Amino acid sequence: MSRSHLLRKEMGLGPAWQARTGWFEQHPAQLARLQTLASQAEDTHSKEPVVAAAPIITEPFTAEARAAEPTPKHTEPAAAPAMETEHAEIHAEAPLLEWPQLEREVSACQRCRLCETRTQTVFGRGNPQARWMLIGEAPGEQEDKQGQPFVGRAGQLLDNMLAATGLDREQDVYIANVLKCRPPGNRNPAPDEIAACNGYLLQQIRHIQPALIVALGRFAAQTLLETEDSIGRLRGKVHTYQGVPLVVSYHPAYLLRNLPDKAKAWQDLLLARKVYRQSGN
Ligand code: URA
Numbered sequence: 001m002s003r004s005h006l007l008r009k010e011m012g013l014g015p016a017w018q019a020r021t022g023w024f025e026q027h028p029a030q031l032a033r034l035q036t037l038a039s040q041a042e043d044t045h046s047k048e049p050v051v052a053a054a055p056i057i058t059e060p061f062t063a064e065a066r067a068a069e070p071t072p073k074h075t076e077p078a079a080a081p082a083m084e085t086e087h088a089e090i091h092a093e094a095p096l097l098e099w100p101q102l103e104r105e106v107s108a109c110q111r112c113r114l115c116e117t118r119t120q121t122v123f124g125r126g127n128p129q130a131r132w133m134l135i136g137e138a139p140g141e142q143e144d145k146q147g148q149p150f151v152g153r154a155g156q157l158l159d160n161m162l163a164a165t166g167l168d169r170e171q172d173v174y175i176a177n178v179l180k181c182r183p184p185g186n187r188n189p190a191p192d193e194i195a196a197c198n199g200y201l202l203q204q205i206r207h208i209q210p211a212l213i214v215a216l217g218r219f220a221a222q223t224l225l226e227t228e229d230s231i232g233r234l235r236g237k238v239h240t241y242q243g244v245p246l247v248v249s250y251h252p253a254y255l256l257r258n259l260p261d262k263a264k265a266w267q268d269l270l271l272a273r274k275v276y277r278q279s280g281n
Pocket residue numbers: 136137138139140143148149150151154177253
């Protein structure tokens with residue numbers, strides 16, 4: 001922790017948040033957050049710190065409201081401050097970082113040993129305003145090389161399955177992983193690695209505010225649902241994560257090795273589509 005961070009902490013001040021401009025100001029999550037901050041400022045009786053008030057998940061915004069939003073313009077994140085490298089708090093109750101800052105935090109992350117062996121971090125891919133969010137396990141070899149999730153053979157299978165469900169992988173979904181760095185040799189994620197990375201995923205979910213989450217594979221399902229139950233027990237049901245319906249399915253890499261289970265994965269996607277449609281989207 002840097003000296004200035006310690007000083008601010010001693011003085012009871014929160015972390016230094018940088019104001020950013022860009023398309024994200026128009027994102028429903030950001031607008032909702034600003035609204036909450038404004039109403040808190042008016043509430044003179046409240047002694048709670050303002051930053052604690054951001055809603056984790058609010059009701060999905062209507063299709064009309066989303067259609068009226070300006071097309072997101074992706075601008076390159078500004079360069080990190082040169083003077084000192086300071087990392088934001090990343091845990092379940094941490095204030096919501098703005099998307100570009102979150103991307104920077106991930107790309108500079110050194111929270112666990114995986115930073116020593118990765119080629120690069122893999123933040124996510126797709127539309128950050130999508131209603132569907134798919135969550136996988138961790139980058140593999142190809143993902144580590146290319147910096148994008150699900151670009152290898154498992155990714156091709158996933159894209160085909162999404163297309164069969166009527167979903168475009170760039171427009172209709174956002175895809176992220178539990179871990180943002182590749183475990184060497186594609187070994188299973190270790191519990192401390194999942195714990196170190198979990199805050200990033202939480203922040204992504206809070207931003208995206210999906211109408212539906214699909215957990216792909218055991219690690220994603222068990223991490224989000226905080227259970228040790230097997231995929232066999234978890235799939236075929238509708239769970240909720242922070243108020244958002246969550247459907248569990250097999251990991252596409254598993255399906256490549258177990259072709260007969262593709263039929264079950266297809267059932268899972270049909271269940272997900274039904275839940276999504278029932279949610280009024
Ligand atoms: N497997 C995952 O879980 N995620 C990826 O990004 C690639 C393979």
